[in-house]
Amino acid sequence: MRLTDFWERMNEHFGAAYxxxxxxxxxxxxxxxxxVHEALAExxxxxDVWRAVCVSVEVPEHLR
Structure with missing residues (x-):
């Protein structure tokens, strides 16, 4: 997964500001x-980071 895809999914789930x-x-x-920032920087x-987010906050299946 590219970082741009990751951030698009984050923005779609949480909203751009949050x-x-x-x-x-x-x-x-x-x-x-x-x-998330620390993991990506390391x-x-x-x-893998997106999967962790999905588990942590129960992202709906259609956004995974």
Whole structure:
């Protein structure tokens, strides 16, 4: 998954204003205690990060 696809999905689910806030502030166990921004900066694959977001906030199936 490309980063542009990842951010499109984040914006679609959370809204453009909240997506970045969530990605910056929400620490997820599935990401080893990291935020989305931290995981991506450390080289995590965007697809794996998106899967962690989906599990964390129960993203509807049609947006996964």
């Amino acid at each position: 997506a970045d806030s969530f990605a910056r502030d929400h620490v997820m166990a599935a990401l080893g205690g990291r935020t 080289g995590w694959d965007a697809k």
